[in-house]
Amino acid sequence: MPQAASKKVKTQSLYDRMADVQNLAMKLNGYKTSLAKYLGSLDLPLTKTSVVLDAGSGTGIVSMAFANSGLAAGSRIALDLSIKSLEVAREEFDKTRATKKIRIAQGNILHLPFADETFDLVLTCGVLEYVALGDGLAELARALNKGGHLVLVPVKPSIVGSVLEIIYDFKIHPIAEIRKVATTHFTIVKTDEFPPRDPISWSKNVLLLRKN
Numbered sequence: 001m002p003q004a005a006s007k008k009v010k011t012q013s014l015y016d017r018m019a020d021v022q023n024l025a026m027k028l029n030g031y032k033t034s035l036a037k038y039l040g041s042l043d044l045p046l047t048k049t050s051v052v053l054d055a056g057s058g059t060g061i062v063s064m065a066f067a068n069s070g071l072a073a074g075s076r077i078a079l080d081l082s083i084k085s086l087e088v089a090r091e092e093f094d095k096t097r098a099t100k101k102i103r104i105a106q107g108n109i110l111h112l113p114f115a116d117e118t119f120d121l122v123l124t125c126g127v128l129e130y131v132a133l134g135d136g137l138a139e140l141a142r143a144l145n146k147g148g149h150l151v152l153v154p155v156k157p158s159i160v161g162s163v164l165e166i167i168y169d170f171k172i173h174p175i176a177e178i179r180k181v182a183t184t185h186f187t188i189v190k191t192d193e194f195p196p197r198d199p200i201s202w203s204k205n206v207l208l209l210r211k212n
Contacts, residue, residue: 058085124153
């Protein structure tokens with residue numbers, strides 16, 4: 001089996017096994033509240049017809065954060081490699097009116113099952129660590145409309161990040177590298193850090209990118 005295919009199978013199997021535990025952990029760590037607050041602070045040109053993708057949605061925390069952010073959107077899709085994670089996400093979405101209409105899709109972040117320039121906004125959190133950075137950013141750019149935005153929430157180099165690398169078997173991309181590679185397809189609007197009091201700040205940074 002080619003290395004890339006083997007990595008895909010390994011990652012899918014990992015998240016299929018731990019979807020329920022991952023969902024509980026994400027509920028308890030406050031990520032949803034922090035992300036909702038951050039997204040709500042952004043001045044994004046979204047309307048009720050905007051199409052939004054949560055790329056590598058896992059059990060749906062980012063999609064639920066977006067729903068709580070106050071930002072406008074029409075069609076919303078949560079995509080993940082792990083079928084079990086998507087099943088858990090669907091159960092969570094069905095509990096709340098604001099999220100029950102989110103569509104789910106199973107797929108690979110490197111081969112999104114969508115046409116070019118489909119989305120006005122893409123959200124992705126802790127996903128590009130599993131793939132070659134340039135390939136991942138190129139595929140997300142392909143699926144974005146010109147002028148569309150990517151909210152990228154990468155794992156940052158830190159003690160917590162190093163532990164996560166071992167647990168989840170991924171590779172952290174330094175922020176300087178992300179900024180450099182991103183300029184191939186995007187304009188960097190800003191790079192932010194979450195407030196130190198928020199648990200998400202222990203392991204994540206956030207970048208707002210606009211497709212060129």
